[in-house]
Amino acid sequence: MAESRLIQGRYLLLERIGRGGMGEVWRARDESLGRQVAVKCLKPMGPQHEQSYLRVLRERFRREARVAAGLQHRGITVIHDFGESDGVLFLVMELLDGRNLSELLEDNKQHPLPVPEVIGIAEQVAAALAYTHRQGVVHRDLKPANIMRLTDGAVKICDFGIARLGHDIGLSAQSSRLTGTGIAMGTPHYMSPEQIGGGQVDHRSDLYSLGCVLYEIATGAPPFDMDDAWAVLVGHRDTPPTPLREIRPELPETFEEIVLDLLAKDPDARPPDAGDLHERLLELALSGHATTVPRTLPEVRPRPLRASVRLPEPPRLPHWARNMTTGSKATGTGLLPAPPSDPTASLTGAWTGPAAARPEAVLPAPSPEVLADLTTRHQEALRLGRLGRWAESGEAHREVAAERERVLGADHPDTLASRYEAAFTLSRQGRPADALREYARAAAGRERVLGPDHPDTLAARQETAYVLGQLGRHVEAHEVYAAVLAARDRAMGPDHPDTLRCRHNLAFNLGRLGRLEESYGMAREVADARARVLGASHPDTLVTRYEVGYALGQLNRWTDALRTYREVAAARQRTLGADHPDTLAARYEAGICLGRLGRSAEALRLFRDLVDERTQAQGEDHPDTLRARHCLGVNLGRLGRWEEALAEARDVCVIRERVLGADHPETLVSCREIAVALGWLGRWTEALARYREVAQARQRVLGADHPDALTSRSDEAHCLEQLGRSTEAVELHRQVAALRRTRATRGR
Template sequence: MAAGHHGNHQGPGGAEEAEHSTLIQGRYRLHELIGRGGMGEVWRALDESLGRRVAVKCLKPAGQARDAGFTRILQERFRREARVAAALQHRGVTVVHDFGEHDGVLYLVMELLDGRNLLQVLDDARRHPLPVPDIIDIAEQVADALAYTHAQGIVHRDLKPANIIRLSDGAVKICDFGIARLGHDIGFTSRLTGTGVAMGTPHYMSPEQIGASGEVDHRSDLYSLGCVLYELATGAPPFDLGDTWAILVGHRDNVPEPPRATRPELPVDLERLILDLLAKAPDDRPQDAADVGGRLKALRAGTGSPHTGAGPGPARGTAELPGWARQLTTGSAAASTRSRHTVNAPRHELTGAWSTRALQAGPRPGVLTELADRHAEGIDLARVGNWRQAYDLHTAVAAARDHAQGTEHPDTLASRYEAAYCLTGLGRTEEALQLYAYVGETRARVLGPDHPDTLAARHEAAYALGLLGRHLEAHQEYAEVLAARVRTTGPDHPDTLQCKHNLAFNLGRLGRTAEAHTMAVEVAEARTRVLGAEHPQTLVTRFEVGHLLGASRRWAEALDVYRDVAAVRTRVLGPGHPDTLAVDYEIGICLGRLGRSAEALTLYENLVEARTRTAGSTDAETLRARHALGVNLGRLGHWERALAEARDVAAVRERVLGHVHPDTLVSKREIAVGLGWLGRWSGALTVYHEVADAREQVLGPAHPDTLTSRNDEAQCLEQLGRSAEAQILYDRVAAQQQNGPQRL
């Protein structure tokens, strides 16, 4: 067993530890010392209140902490940092259960882990470097955890092998978030001269941590990760010079020896990533952990991994844990999903079919390779959401390829395709649709109508049509692409199933719910057979099955489906992952529709807390959860609380989204509902009227939501005894409804 943290030295584990039975705060019984380091000790303990085994880290302040004023400051900083650590909810971060102070000792209660830290792993191997698949697997998991924590604005500051634990099942967890800064406060710093050196461990410190003027941000953690990977790959850290000051000077001034100088079999791309992470200037390193993760995934696909075997791409028919699971993102509602058809085929040779001017003059040596590298860089930028930069880069590469290879060369079209993908990410869907249409038509002429790249462009065009609400046109496009996919690659090919999934989604948006449900069930069964029951694409389709069951008011069946999906995501991703929380939201909807509002209320209270902790109080999903919480408060008759919740949510949405945004208006309508149930009809009428006017302005007088709001107004007028005015509104609604459904 291993604690949530390992110090650099293990405790002796003799009779003294066996006999120790200190009880902290009347709850945590310390049993065995399992780690000791500069900042304190780690004990295996029992939480006697819950009966679970935990690790307790005891932090002992240095002598200056005896000063009462300093002690108060230290205690407050400890509480702040411990709250930060406790709020982190990610499978790659050690869970902090509790914290406090006992007899002058600060303590953290953490999960007790079954594994070894990387320092111990290397020592067990007698400092021999790890196999390449293990290095990539560990690096990918650490990068994923850092991407999460950095998104929360949290920098580790002391990432090192001793703070990274590999569990017996292969999972990796980072320990001691917030503790490095806390250690500086306590007095256990790594300063060598008294000034000028920030907190950190010398072998893994970034250059900016060494100088007092250096600004430390998330890129410092990436440098430390580079040091860790260098050590895993070679058996020694990059500047293993013995003298501490020489180590620091090495980080600041020296160029590290390339890892392949001592281990030639290392993949070139892995060496390049490690050296990029070890760049002296933060601006010269990868700019975020998600970028690092993307490069590692590409490397894993090329070299094999311990999860998927040696071949490129995922193994068919396997669950692929945990590699694919770390990329599972679906959003909070059932949705059509974008296929990512990036052209990875070998670069096309120049022929007269595409470019006569290229044959006449020819590009300068190396230009095509340079453009291919820039194209790949654009894909990486898009992968981490840098849509503007990615779009600009793809547009520039497309222009250069046009000049070098010709307007209709497949490489030029590939860059146009990626530029269109970025336009969708930027919300410029109409422009994206036009560009996809151009690429699809040109590819059909140059490559053939059934070529995979032609079908990829047409698929994305259909997706854009759906985003624009043009579902009938999207349906026709999806249907034609699906027929071609079945004809060319077969009914069970992943691309065929992706198209069929989106076609099912689109059928639902056309109101053809029964057909959509039948097709979604077929896709879910096929994906289960081809990809496995726990593959993310299988789960996305099952999520859509649940949504369609709900649309058919088959709430009990929908609840069963959502709960199955939630169980898998909880096991694979953890209970606090956004995708797990997305299913929880839908479970709450089902419970409310089934009249089980008390259960729904409890679920939404927990969901609001989790969303606030992970995404913030103004996040759209947090506000959706709060809205649903208010609805269930009303269903249970707690109208004062429901009204207060609706007002709070409406105020935030108005500030963040604007006063006529549909979500803002939904919240305002909920305010009116609450006022009505409390008998405050005059106030309700004012709000209903405001919502109806706003919807009429934005959606038009005949939109169903506008008509619903006018009906609300009329009912309010009746309650106030103003029946004649109510009848006028009812007549207006009836007249609009006689015009038939409006195409929006």
């Protein structure tokens, strides 16, 4: 392979950027798509193996690679392709711009990382593991070298499935001894007790390994850091770890408890799953501990070796552990060249964009300390976003963007990255107009610096289309989505996850344009492609199938929509759990379908259950809980139980007004539902007052010719008719008709 430098006529190997026991990692160029990738070449399958064994191994490799390629999460390295060339199995992955945790510790001379960074890394890794464990995938070899922190602060886990492949291929004499009695592949410093003993390995083994990783980045050394491998293994099996705060007192007590729970010898004593762990870490971050430590690196003494560990006599050693040595600790394969002598210089690289795009005035080079501080503040802003604190996150991103523009220039990629993130926070705060302005600015800058078809440029343009849709500007959104989709198709191929995501959004937008058959057809195509590439039960596949259900409902094919939503709900229950918000959302839509089909008694039972489940999972004031209560009231009315429907609508309206505000669209929907119930009860004067209240609010917020405002004015006219005030009703109908004509003329 090294002689040809070209794999399967497509991947041109450019330079080796890592080497380890499993093989080599190369920076390469995908000649078909013209993009940079990382290619991991596993060790050759030599002639010492029988052909039947090699066939089984190849099939195992394909299976493991498909599983890894199906993992789609911001915390997991993306697998683009896999195959075999000249007896060498290879994986093609995204090329990451960052440093793995082992390298970060080495850059820092084995001093621990700052506390905010430790907690931020822990929270992101836990989120990624929670996702993979829900998919039934266990890493088995989690260690600092397999966790990358990118230059934007994001954290990714690498090498899912690789540990088992390495076991099958047979990497070295040491690993042969380790696996000779069935012990799972792993690195001694991060192996769980059940791995060491060759016992049953499940997701809780990953949690133990994560505990070892967090212990190391928080204190500067793993929990059992001895030179002799057997001493390390005995430490994992028999010796309680030294509490972290004895080594580093400023660590939050809660964090120490979490790590020690992860390091429990008995798997049953560890957190039950990574989702539970993630919730605890989020709670810790929200408590403020993650921001109480200054950003300057504290002076912490390196952790001493555990000289107090009493080693058993040699006869007790199992045969597979005799004469085993750890060698030098793994430093990871890394996807970047060796770091510069100044470790902070790698935080923000030199700008190499086109000369024409650079500002005329050459800015003085900022100091490494300034760049490091900006990177830390950027990461802190990202962490606030992950906690849902969007206003704080947006303010922090804007401050970093302004500072980066001052010291680096308006079109520096780091400045544009901060603007992009600031725009994202505005979108999440329900400020699409402000987000649109920022996204457009980021997209224009990236196009100047990186080119129109660069993935970062396309990402900013796609988000521009999304907020255009939020603003109801669906024609403009369609144009942008179509252009981005063409570029992604050209650069990445039709089945790339980013291409499919864009096609999904385009299908959604077609529905909002009223092009329902096209929307349905495209959503079906995307769902089929995602099922083929990612699997039928993958969350992204189910999201698109959910959209298929919506399109079917818009086409009044409610029976088909009901069947689709029920299938999505069942699949989500299997993979995510019965009380997951996405599972409940699919069941909610199934209830809507039942109501539309006239099966209101069934719908009523479903919504009663949903109200109870959402109250327990999300709280009684949560918007989703209130939506379920609203639909419960609607179906009470459909069954003729109008007094109960009126009471339910009033309760929901009061809570929505308190939680969402008096003029929020959902509050106004509840207010209208009160009016509907009053009308059915013959209380037309009260109903008229409510309808007018809704009409005035919608006119004030949405404009006089908005469809919802016009509907409310028509409701008001109907009330006037019921009260015998025909002259007023006719005049109001005339005004509504004139506004509809004006709107239709403007829309041509």
